[in-house]
Amino acid sequence: MASQTVENYIKTVYQLAQSAGPTVSSSLISEKLKTTSASVTDMLRKLASLSLIHYEKYRGVQLTAEGKSMAVELLRKHRLWETFLYEKLKIRWDLVHEIAEQLEHVSAPGLIEQLDEFLANPKFDPHGDPIPDARGRFTLRNQVLLNTLEAGDKGTIVGVKTQESEFLIYLHAMGLILHSSFQVREKMSYDESMKIIRGDGDEIQISLKTAQNLFIRKHSE
Amino acid sequence: MASQTVENYIKTVYQLAQSAGPTVSSSLISEKLKTTSASVTDMLRKLASLSLIHYEKYRGVQLTAEGKSMAVELLRKHRLWETFLYEKLKIRWDLVHEIAEQLEHVSAPGLIEQLDEFLANPKFDPHGDPIPDARGRFTLRNQVLLNTLEAGDKGTIVGVKTQESEFLIYLHAMGLILHSSFQVREKMSYDESMKIIRGDGDEIQISLKTAQNLFIRKHSE
């Protein structure tokens, strides 16, 4: 059984590969995990020896099929625990990520299947991220980032791109709730900020940075 | 924050102090944790430096107030998680202990209080062990071991003394369910085994070893 450290590296490589292309560099990993690149190199050698990654010195890494399946399994565990913490324990959505980081390493036969059943097989976690099923398959969603919408477009918030607590608290304060709808009123060409009208009719101003971190399901005409 | 290893040692010292007097020897600890006594000595020095135990070479150890409160907090977490696994996830009672051994080390402000509330503040876990409240107080129960009962005595099973999976499976197979009542029919002086009549009227034979591991609330005349 893989150590927590190994699991964290694999999850990190998977996530970085999602956003930054299939091959991941040491520096990206060390930045994300807040370690030195020397530590990363050491660990990459270990992960390669465990057949979890393909690794050539100075050439970056890719997950093997085995590594990928471990990563997806971890994502499943993480997101199911997040759902439990949010739905059942009523823990604030900006706090559940940190706790799930610990819970995802708990390992016992049948545990995750029972948790999944208890939660009634949720397809998305409290941040709108898809929860892979037992076979590792995700429910796809056709989503775009808010900054790609134009004036007049209508949409629904279906997810957030980052889990940073500060961002989640900000969203809540702005009344930008998961699954709520809105319309884009105006897009400022100067700084690419936007004015949007929330479901309750209030108009608010959104920075580019915020818009780039919100996943939207665009309403068809 | 204490490492998982430190937490496991503290919990072990606490449990051994319960059953074998206030001062605990190295050999008891190494036996329970399946390590060498050399490792135990090393760790005892560390625990003492953390003010969790009183330790004098060759003289055994006792928990400090701080150590005791850590142990009780761990017991609380362990037993609440066991209750969750059993009541909500429907995991077999002989399996929940092992999983709770991992879950008890998860640490986050408010988590355990929310879990407690979600479970409606249970006072006993699936094995009948009392769950300390947030202040570390246990609900007491006046219980005796089954082997102290005499022919004719009636009682209710309120707990088990050991969590060994094999024992729990055996009890289930014998129809000895937590909270079920019975009457002692006969006590064999030869090997101290007993015949008891279960609630459903069936008569079964119980060895001394089994009787010594069952906590009973004796019915008053």
Place this chain on the structure above:
DNA sequence: AATATATTTTAGATTTGTCTAATATATATT
């Protein structure tokens, strides 16, 4: 009380994951 046995501690080594500083390789710039 002296000796034998059992228990506990020390000394020194090992594994995992980490670090700093120095070196090697790759990428960017002229």
Place this chain on the structure above:
DNA sequence: AATATATATTAGACAAATCTAAAATATATT
């Protein structure tokens, strides 16, 4: 293409928790 800069790796050390084998202390037995 040569040089400068950024990135990655190696070498050597460290902390936590563990081990084996040897030495020290405590307990039991005669």
